[in-house]
Amino acid sequence: MKLFFPTMFSGSDWLDDVLINIDINGIIETIIPNTKSSNADKIFNGTCLPGMPNLHSHAFQRAMAGLTEITGSGESNFWTWQKVMYEFLAKLSPENVEAIASQLYVEMLKGGFTSVAEFHYLHNDHNGNQFDNPSEMSDRIFAAANNAGIGLTHLPVLYAHGGFGALAPKEGQKRFLQTMSQFQFLFETLNNRFGNDGVRKVGLALHSLRAVSPEMIKDTVALMSKEPIHIHIAEQTKEVDQCIDWSGKRPIEWLLENTNVNERWCLIHSTHITDAEINAEVTRLQAIEDYQAPRRAEYPSIADQLDDIYHNGIDAWKATIKTTKDKYPKE
Numbered sequence: 001m002k003l004f005f006p007t008m009f010s011g012s013d014w015l016d017d018v019l020i021n022i023d024i025n026g027i028i029e030t031i032i033p034n035t036k037s038s039n040a041d042k043i044f045n046g047t048c049l050p051g052m053p054n055l056h057s058h059a060f061q062r063a064m065a066g067l068t069e070i071t072g073s074g075e076s077n078f079w080t081w082q083k084v085m086y087e088f089l090a091k092l093s094p095e096n097v098e099a100i101a102s103q104l105y106v107e108m109l110k111g112g113f114t115s116v117a118e119f120h121y122l123h124n125d126h127n128g129n130q131f132d133n134p135s136e137m138s139d140r141i142f143a144a145a146n147n148a149g150i151g152l153t154h155l156p157v158l159y160a161h162g163g164f165g166a167l168a169p170k171e172g173q174k175r176f177l178q179t180m181s182q183f184q185f186l187f188e189t190l191n192n193r194f195g196n197d198g199v200r201k202v203g204l205a206l207h208s209l210r211a212v213s214p215e216m217i218k219d220t221v222a223l224m225s226k227e228p229i230h231i232h233i234a235e236q237t238k239e240v241d242q243c244i245d246w247s248g249k250r251p252i253e254w255l256l257e258n259t260n261v262n263e264r265w266c267l268i269h270s271t272h273i274t275d276a277e278i279n280a281e282v283t284r285l286q287a288i289e290d291y292q293a294p295r296r297a298e299y300p301s302i303a304d305q306l307d308d309i310y311h312n313g314i315d316a317w318k319a320t321i322k323t324t325k326d327k328y329p330k331e
Helices: 059-064 078-089 094-110 136-148 180-194 214-221 237-247 251-258 275-298 302-312 314-327
Strands: 002-009 014-022 028-032 052-057 113-120 151-158 200-202 204-206 229-233 265-269
Touching (some): 028 302, 052 094, 052 265, 059 078, 059 094, 094 113, 094 136, 136 180, 136 200, 151 180, 180 214, 229 251, 237 251, 251 275, 275 314
Parallel strands (some): 052 113, 113 151, 151 200, 204 229, 229 265
Antiparallel strands (some): 014 028
């Protein structure tokens, strides 16, 4: 299908009279500016903008929204919310999860979110055992994304322990738990099936520093080289205090010192972060900017790059881009 827009923001440039060619799978094949609307199957009068990604979702929790708040003098905090969450998820079947996620993803699309990163740790059955199909619950998430038509980065979560120092898990956590070998099998299964799908992708996640060991972090990162890695971190003051008791370091401080945190990583929440941790990250990002900024200045505009591809082909365009990349190499 060919769609025409009088104006479009590409993410870096404003383009005029744009024809967008979309294949049967919903993937954008080409974006051609300065063209005629007569070539389009459908003409829009408004401006085309990139869709917003939702970077963090636990789809099953949509069905418990509003059920955990306590009115009056009762205590209401993250830990009371967590207790209700454990009780709630004990009732969910795979069919329930697919239905809940399907509704949630439609709501996201209505709100302008065209893709979602699903931080998925609901792996096991009601008794804490693997399903006959170990990817049963993940398959339901993929089915829900397909039902709704939303882009999905599925992040299966490694969740092995109940607290820092490999504490035994609680009863309410039994549906989350996996060994390293079980997690590796799940990731490889999903990645083989969906890793090359343009609309649905696979990354991975570590639930938190309290739910995995340092060795598990290293083994998980080693599973892949390019896919995204997400982790809950520094979300609650109790978590920070427990991490200091365990390691002598704050959570983000420990992670930055013990893991190669790069552009693949997403540190979810980071609510209780210090100036020193922020400054360390700023220093890292500045090192990246030192080579990316001159690259951006020398790259042709998106419109010129598209013209280059159209007139000279992909190989010529790649050669042009490579010249700039070689001039300002990544450290």
